[in-house]
Amino acid sequence: MQPIRVGVVGLGQIAQIMHIPYLHTMAGFAVTAVCDLSPRLVAGVGDLYHVPHRYLDAREMIARAPIDAVVVCSSFDHADIALEAIAHGKHVLVEKPLCESPALAREVATAADAAGVVVMVAYMKRYDPGFVRWQREIAGLREIRLARVHDFCHNNQRVIDDAYDLLTGGDISSDVAEAARARAETRYREALGGDPPPHIVGGYKLALGLGVHDMTILRGSFGDPRAVLFADVSRDGPPTTVAVLDYGSFRCTWEIGNTDTKHMDEELGVWARDAIITLRFPSPYIKNIPTELKVTRLVEGESVTTTTIASYRESFQNELAHFHECVTSGRRPLTDAWEGLRDIELLLEIIQRARPA
Ligand SMILES: NC(=O)c1ccc[n+]([C@@H]2O[C@H](COP(=O)([O-])OP(=O)(O)OC[C@H]3O[C@@H](n4cnc5c(N)ncnc54)[C@H](O)[C@@H]3O)[C@@H](O)[C@H]2O)c1
Numbered sequence: 001m002q003p004i005r006v007g008v009v010g011l012g013q014i015a016q017i018m019h020i021p022y023l024h025t026m027a028g029f030a031v032t033a034v035c036d037l038s039p040r041l042v043a044g045v046g047d048l049y050h051v052p053h054r055y056l057d058a059r060e061m062i063a064r065a066p067i068d069a070v071v072v073c074s075s076f077d078h079a080d081i082a083l084e085a086i087a088h089g090k091h092v093l094v095e096k097p098l099c100e101s102p103a104l105a106r107e108v109a110t111a112a113d114a115a116g117v118v119v120m121v122a123y124m125k126r127y128d129p130g131f132v133r134w135q136r137e138i139a140g141l142r143e144i145r146l147a148r149v150h151d152f153c154h155n156n157q158r159v160i161d162d163a164y165d166l167l168t169g170g171d172i173s174s175d176v177a178e179a180a181r182a183r184a185e186t187r188y189r190e191a192l193g194g195d196p197p198p199h200i201v202g203g204y205k206l207a208l209g210l211g212v213h214d215m216t217i218l219r220g221s222f223g224d225p226r227a228v229l230f231a232d233v234s235r236d237g238p239p240t241t242v243a244v245l246d247y248g249s250f251r252c253t254w255e256i257g258n259t260d261t262k263h264m265d266e267e268l269g270v271w272a273r274d275a276i277i278t279l280r281f282p283s284p285y286i287k288n289i290p291t292e293l294k295v296t297r298l299v300e301g302e303s304v305t306t307t308t309i310a311s312y313r314e315s316f317q318n319e320l321a322h323f324h325e326c327v328t329s330g331r332r333p334l335t336d337a338w339e340g341l342r343d344i345e346l347l348l349e350i351i352q353r354a355r356p357a
Contacts, residue, residue, distance in 0.1 A: 010074030012073065012169070017160070023071070040170070044167040062085050068327070069085075071093045075180075077184075078094050079098065082337075094119065096212050096340075118326045121333075121336070121340040123212075124284070125216065133310035134277070137277055147250060147271075148252065149252060149268055150255045153257075159264075159283055199235045202233070203351050212344070215346055218245075225245035231353035239257070241351070267279065274298070275297045
């Protein structure tokens with residue numbers, strides 16, 4: 001079978017660490033085109049991976065390059081690039097978040113269905129073997145009393161600087177970079193509506209940048225919450241969000257923020273009558289660190305805690321394998337654009353709940 005020919009847009013950190021190396025080595029893909037606003041990155045990554053077709057403009061790449069699919073790893077313009085790709089009949093794997101607002105996400109999801117192409121949001125945690133194992137473990141729980149999402153992200157740059165020597169850009173015209181940032185900023189504000197205070201805009205950006213991972217794994221575990229009962233975004237310094245979500249018979253606490261450490265502190269937990277189960281995620285930047293599942297139960301009067309490492313398989317690689325399967329079989333991705341939309345809607349609801357009256 002011919003490999004899926006891929007054009008990668010955005011050749012920064014996550015593309016260089018995860019997507020391009022895996023696309024390069026997996027038999028089902030061939031990276032035939034790359035694109036970035038930075039000429040230095042296009043030349044550097046293009047040379048490193050012997051990519052024949054190189055572009056500084058995503059539209060041009062989508063219109064001209066010999067590609068079947070676009071992998072969107074840009075820092076900005078996800079929806080614009082996805083819509084352009086869909087209009088040209090290309091399949092799309094788009095890094096999280098799908099985009100800046102529910103309205104844009106709906107546009108992408110609707111266009112994808114109309115064109116009959118695969119559009120998948122790159123939520124690698126949903127394809128993590130530890131998460132799949134957790135889903136099985138929680139399925140039989142009786143009387144859940146609390147769920148908890150806790151995600152305090154490390155300082156990404158410190159971790160990346162330790163682990164990798166990446167190619168860097170830095171040669172983008174400041175006008176272009178500023179225009180992209182301003183476009184995103186306008187869209188965040190439009191989604192929030194009115195004249196949102198700075199901490200609320202900050203909280204929404206954190207939600208889309210980090211919390212979106214947790215929303216997809218939460219929904220992949222327990223479905224959609226019925227309502228947001230409480231939410232708060234801190235006003236001083238970098239935003240920290242706490243919230244309480246209503247799941248009917250139980251509540252879920254939601255704690256999202258950053259630290260300046262090199263420790264990734266991300267855990268999903270559930271407390272039920274007969275078990276306490278937690279799933280601890282590793283740094284997303286370091287390959288093959290397993291996600292750890294801990295289960296505590298009462299066994300014949302004794303408290304027994306087991307730790308399970310389902311697999312050392314990298315979740316980013318599983319994600320690409322799922323995308324490949326969807327493109328070649330016509331299967332709808334587990335994390336399609338409608339899923340991306342629902343995550344953004346719920347995150348927006350949390351942040352709006354935190355907004356001062
Ligand atoms: N799944 C994960 O765990 C994970 C981890 C990190 C980043 N990400 C996501 O991946 C995306 C990229 O993040 P990053 O950390 O690699 O960012 P980065 O800034 O290191 O790289 C982004 C690159 O995109 C380029 N770019 C921006 N707009 C562009 C456009 N319109 N056309 C072409 N190129 C464009 C920039 O020049 C830059 O080189 C973000 O959406 C981020 O949320 C996901």
